[in-house]
Amino acid sequence: MTVQTQPDAALPDPADFGFSVIAEDDLPPELLALAEQVRHLVEAVAHTDVEREELVAARGMVEALTERLNARRRDTTTVLKEESPQARAEYSTVINAVSGDTNPAAPPLSLERTDDGLRGEVTLSGAYQGPPGAAHGGWVAALLDQALGAAAGAAGMPGLTANLNVDFHEITPLNEPLSVEARVTGTERRKVFVSGEIRHNGQVTATGTAIMVRLAL
Numbered sequence: 701m702t703v704q705t706q707p708d709a710a711l712p713d714p715a716d717f718g719f720s721v722i723a724e725d726d727l728p729p730e731l732l733a734l735a736e737q738v739r740h741l742v743e744a745v746a747h748t749d750v751e752r753e754e755l756v757a758a759r760g761m762v763e764a765l766t767e768r769l770n771a772r773r774r775d776t777t778t779v780l781k782e783e784s785p786q787a788r789a790e791y792s793t794v795i796n797a798v799s800g801d802t803n804p805a806a807p808p809l810s811l812e813r814t815d816d817g818l819r820g821e822v823t824l825s826g827a828y829q830g831p832p833g834a835a836h837g838g839w840v841a842a843l844l845d846q847a848l849g850a851a852a853g854a855a856g857m858p859g860l861t862a863n864l865n866v867d868f869h870e871i872t873p874l875n876e877p878l879s880v881e882a883r884v885t886g887t888e889r890r891k892v893f894v895s896g897e898i899r900h901n902g903q904v905t906a907t908g909t910a911i912m913v914r915l916a917l
């Protein structure tokens with residue numbers, strides 16, 4: 701097995717897969733701000749204990765808002781092209797369940813390049829709860845899956861997760877900053893081996909490894 705951080709082939713062009721591509725500038729900051737506000741709304745709905753009349757009133761307002769926003773919709777296959785001065789263009793889906801910053805369902809996780817891979821910070825609100833006060837294991841796995849997949853993508857080898865293994869060492873707390881790191885550890889034909897971990901206050905709460913299978917054109 702060889703460790704490879706640079707691709708031996710051209711990065712696939714999403715247009716070749718029939719996906720539409722937009723640039724970061726095409727996303728209005730107002731949309732990011734709206735998504736952030738809706739994250740607070742989701743968290744508030746999950747926790748609220750107000751009177752029934754208040755719940756009925758809130759539902760009416762949200763229903764009307766939903767109708768307004770549905771007036772024009774983006775396709776789920778839209779891919780975002782991120783230009784980075786020190787690297788070639790990178791792609792990610794705009795509506796991504798983990799890192800999509802326009803997606804209120806996403807925490808969202810935002811990742812930056814490090815010497816050997818990617819690192820990001822994220823805080824999971826109570827909306828991501830599993831056991832009392834702790835993050836749901838599925839969301840912990842989702843954070844790792846995203847970071848591991850993005851690490852392969854950042855190394856120029858985007859692919860799909862064929863296999864994901866997660867070890868939960870400690871509970872991952874809610875409402876606390878978490879660090880997520882991931883890197884490519886090797887390649888074998890179309891397989892990209894990746895590993896990563898989540899830390900809280902420097903303490904590892906979960907580790908993951910995955911096999912990403914590179915996209916075949």
Ligand SMILES: CCCCC/C=C\C/C=C\C/C=C\C/C=C\CCCC(=O)SCCNC(=O)CCNC(=O)[C@H](O)C(C)(C)COP(=O)(O)OP(=O)(O)OC[C@H]1O[C@@H](n2cnc3c(N)ncnc32)[C@H](O)[C@@H]1OP(=O)(O)O
Pocket residue numbers: 712713714717719779790791792793845846847848849850851852853854858859860861862863888889890891911913915916
């Ligand atoms: C497409 C647009 C391009 C533009 C890019 C756009 C965006 C992406 C850019 C960057 C990435 C950024 C972020 C990434 C973010 C997200 C991460 C989230 C990832 C996901 O959320 S993703 C969804 C869940 N994921 C699936 O939905 C996969 C369903 N699945 C399949 O689509 C197929 O199953 C596939 C494609 C995996 C393989 O199919 P296939 O036909 O292409 O290849 P094949 O079967 O020949 O396997 C080839 C080699 O992988 C080995 N292999 C296969 N399966 C294995 C397994 N389970 N365990 C161990 N090894 C396995 C074989 O043994 C062989 O190995 P060997 O070379 O040694 O023979």
